[in-house]
Amino acid sequence: MRYSNFFIHTLFDVPKEAETPSHILLLRASYIHPVAAGIYSLLPLGHRVAEKIKKILRDELDAIGGLEITMPVLNPAELWKTTGRFYDIGDELFRLKDRKDREFVLAMTHEEVVTDIAKQFFKSYRDLPVMLYQIQTKIRDEARPRAGLLRVREFFMKDGYSFHRDFEDLDAYYPRIFNAYLRIFARCGLKSVPIEADSGIMGGTGSHEFMLESPSGEDHFVMCTQCDYRANTEKAVGAKPSFQGLAGEAPAMERVATPQVKTIADLMKFFDISENHFLKTVAYEADGQLVLAVVRGDFDISETKLTNHLKAIHMTLASEDVLASKGLHGGFLSPVGLQGVRVVLDTSVEEETLYVAGGNEPDVHLKNVLYGRDFKCEERVDIAEVRQGDRCLRCGKGVLDIRRGVELGHTFKLGTKYTAPDSMDVTFLNASGSQQRVVMGCYGIGVERLMASVVEQWHDESGIVLPITIAPFQVEVCSLGKKQEVLDVAEQLYARLKEKYEVLYDDRDDSPGVKLKDADLLGIPVRVVVSQKLLKKEEVEIKVRQTGEVVFCPQKDLEAALEKILKGLEPSLEGLPYMPE
Template sequence: MRYSRSFIHTQYEVPKEAETPSHVLLLRGSYIYPAAAGIYSLLPLGHRVAEKIKKIIREEMDGIDGLEVTMPVLNPAELWKATKRYFDIGPELFRFRDRRQREFVLAMTHEEIVTDIAKKFLRSYRDLPVMLYQIQTKVRDEARPRAGLLRVREFQMKDGYSFHPDFEDLDRYYPRIYNAYLRIFARCGLNAVPIEADTGIMGGTGSHEFMLESAHGEDQFVVCTQCDYRANTEKAVGLKPAVKDLSANPPAMASVATPGVKTIGDLMEFFQTTEDHFLKTVAYDADGRLVLAVVRGDFNISVTKLANHLKAVHVDLASEDLLERHGLFGGFLSPVGLKDKNLRVVVDTSVGHETLYIAGGNAVDVHLKNVLPGRDFPVTEQVDIAEVRSGDTCAQCASGRLDVRRGIELGHTFKLGTKYTAPDTMDVTFLGADGANHRVVMGCYGIGVERLMASAVEQWHDEAGIIWPVTIAPYQVILSTLGKSPEVDDAADALYEALRTRWEVLYDDRDESPGVKLKDADLLGIPLRVVVSQRGLKKGTFEVKVRRTGEVFFFGRDEIEAAVARIVADLSPSLDGLPLLPEMG
């Protein structure tokens, strides 16, 4: 492609709305253009990158017996009502009526449609297992779209769904999809870390996220310094050091007036004790029911863990009105002396029974000291609802420390089980070899296409611009002419025709200054830059610069094609050393 005929309009100013490196550089490089907040057009360069990513995805999905389909974005609402997700998902789900007043949704995932297809066609054990996948548009009414392509309202996603005769067959297949995901990310030049994850609104029996460590990521995950434990902070568990200071004859609980003493810092100073001697009680509205969550003062509550334990769909901080209706006061909450005996109290495992605590007094400006769990309030529901902390001891190996890191979620795999095929959802069964009906077991697997594009830029960039991995770059080579002379133009034209037979080449034939051409080449991030100049021609050489390393080489006309082939091969991502799961026959 000749630059003069392409649709590339680079910018040198940083767009005001851009926040992250990928957002800045994809806008400046003319890869994307915003239509509205969280809604982007892929311009020709961005489209080429997306198509490269899709090609890699398709090759890996086809390699594990995936069958590509295309399902509609417009979904009948009755299918989503059958799985209850119509009611469970909040305003993120677009809901509307057509001219005949029939209800529809815009799909953010396609479990309902694909399960409906399975119900129609998967009738016998001979039809199983099967994996259907698509690369399709998804839509969600994201409350706070940000960071360019990392958090959007409309996006392309590869979603795959596997159907199995039983859980054992799903377990046999799962390593194949897990390993295919690792290969996809590696082929895209991304250093993905597989971690244990929460299943969220997808449900199911287990899942993994594939994270790219990044300072601009919205997710947090933990990594053990000693073993292979990796988990999202919403799922992660660590050992909680016990605090044991109970004497043989512990003092009785006592009420203490604390006017004006409200922050944890003020309370520690007032009571002359440490944070781990406090009970932190937070009130939540869980699907319309008031729940008190209690953790030791040096921990924070994980709302996700709490929601999973409660099996609640919506868990929000309780309003003042809800607290008042139960005779409670925000800022002075406590599990002690509750008037409503039906109030659900969930206590974290950090709260020990051999420690005296400070707790709220369930009255304004009152706290309680010498509070002993089990003696002064019943502990009937004690589970892990705390967020892990950096430095906590790993629960898996009991020796390593957990390091909390930020990351971008590249993909997610789920063992859905029978969540969508159960009798109270879409009721999908098949006739087994034994002549009896059995329930279909499902898996679900997603990758965001544009998110991979943005993530590649987050990982591979410098102050000058993007540094594309060669496998997903819009072009492998950018050919630039420096200087204005027929000799330079003729040599460049000939080289362009030779190189384009083997590689995708962007030929910068514009009538621009050398500075503009070289600056644009760095901004666009194409892996190899080949320069034809008057000086080089006098020496009989062409200049080749490797964008990733900055290395510059000079090759003669008879060497240039072999040199480009060698450098492109050297830049190709390696699949060695991936943490693959063992696959079963």
């Protein structure tokens, strides 16, 4: 492809709205163009990268028995009402009506449609197992689209759905999709970290996220320094150090006036104790019910863990009006003496430890509060956020290190969430002639997010550094200077190379500096330079973008040299943390 005939319009200045490396470089290198907040056009370079990612997805999913389908983006609301997600999902779901006033949604995921397909066609155990997948547009009304392609409102997603006779069959298939994901990310040049994850609105019995460690990531995950424990901070658990120190008989609980003493720091100074001897109480509304969550003062509440424990669909901080209706006061809450209010207590709160807690009235705190004596709680579960440096519960030796990352993909064991009687009620006739419920798995990867993640990992101060597997072109030929003999040789090399490789020939009438800067910005893996100086030696210059290595090669040996270089740039699939199949 000739540069002069291709659609490339690079930018010198950094766009004002761009902050992350991938956003800046994809805009500057003319891979994407913004249409609206969180909505982008893929320009020809970006389109070529996306198509190569899609090919890798198809290769790996077809290899494990996946069958590609295409489902509509416009879904009838009735399907989403059947599963309850029409009501459960908030503003992220686009809802609309057609000219006949029928309700529809724009699909952010396709569980309802694919489960309806299963209900219509999977009648016998002989029909199972099956894995259906698609690469289709998804629509999501993100509240805060950011970072270019990392958080958008419209995007391509590979979503796959497997259907099984029972949980054992799902468990047997799950490692195949898990390992296919590892290969997909590795083939795209990414070092992914599989972690245990929360299932969120997808539901199910278990899930994994595949993370790319990155300072631009919005997600946080923990890694043990000694064992293979990996988990999203929303799900992670760590050891909670004990502070039991009660010697002898516990002193009686005291009511203490604390006017103008409200913050934890002020209270610590007032009572002359550390934060681990406070009870931190936060009020929430969960599906219309008031709930008080209580953790030890040196921990924070994980709203995800709390939501999962409550099995709540909607949970927000309780308003002052809601608290007032129960005679409660923000800033002075505690579980002591409460009646008619649901309380969830974290496992960090122990017996034989004295605490300071709110007095459930303004400017009052309670001293020498003892769990088991002064208050009791039937719901005592882990609802605390894991902290940097907490000891690992799995091995008991390492500590948990919190890191930032970008989610590359997510796999779910959905189980019977969508096939249950109170959902879409999907059964099949088993070998014994009885009706049995279909068991499902679900697996997603965002195409544009994957593209942006590659740039987050592979870039330098000069521009993008794309892996050979997804680069829009494998080789770029640059002619430097306007001498006819230089142009003639460059034309000849271009004609030779394009028979075997995907080649971009920079035939522009521009200065060498402009051409070489643009070549580095675009990130094509190998650059071949033809110049007057090199012609005298009948050589060309080859630069490997990933390593910066420069070699000089006789023109006649160019194909052999490129073959060796390009082969060496292929990502390795060795040493991946495969799950036993």
